[in-house]
Amino acid sequence: MPSIKKFQVTFDCADPERVARFWCEVLGYVVPPPPDGFATWDDYDRSLPPERQGAGFVCQDPTGEGPRLYFQRVPEGKVVKNRVHLDVRVGTGLVGEERLAALQAECTRLLALGAVRERVLLADEYNESCIVMQDIEGNEFCLD
Template identity: 80%
Template structure:
């Protein structure tokens, strides 16, 4: 049986393009190029039926290593805690005060983009410190 080597992470949201642009800034991702024959995504969207215009967006790792993120418009708002969340690996290899300083700096950058800080989860015997956050539509993620 062949192994799966690629996957996509899908977000339900109200405003796919806005959330995609937020995650591009968080991760250093980019919007993919528009479909062939279109100079912009806006031009492509104008050719779609009104009910599907802007109904999805995506962002990709420009190096091709990370997974594609896909954002799809859904009619209902977020109602409960995510069952899956992203951990944005900011402090890998760091510990103690050095790690906290890096996490706090990244938290400040993301708050300026519209994220919400939820809480600092301090290091214990098993885990390093991380900061629980929410994106611009309330989806949970951690910077760790």
């Protein structure tokens, strides 16, 4: 039987630290301590060659259970819909109006952080309601 592998999710973006800190707020993740020998991430960043400064940033689940998120600077902007997206599970176990209320409350919190609501998909005979959103650089995700 193959062993279970740890993985990280990598986001291409223009401003890695800004996007990472947004996702810390969304998921309750934290920025890990800076590498040994550096008091802060800014100190570490300044030690890099100029072209590498600000090129990446990380956030992680403080419990160690969820995947690490890595944000890397790329020169091109986002132009098409994501092929992969995160489903942020805030309505687990809820149905109907109770679920929709929980999704709307989380949507309101994330709008204040700079997220954008694209659309609400209401429950049908196959799926429960969800809200399609975008992060601060336009990457789609769902409140589910």
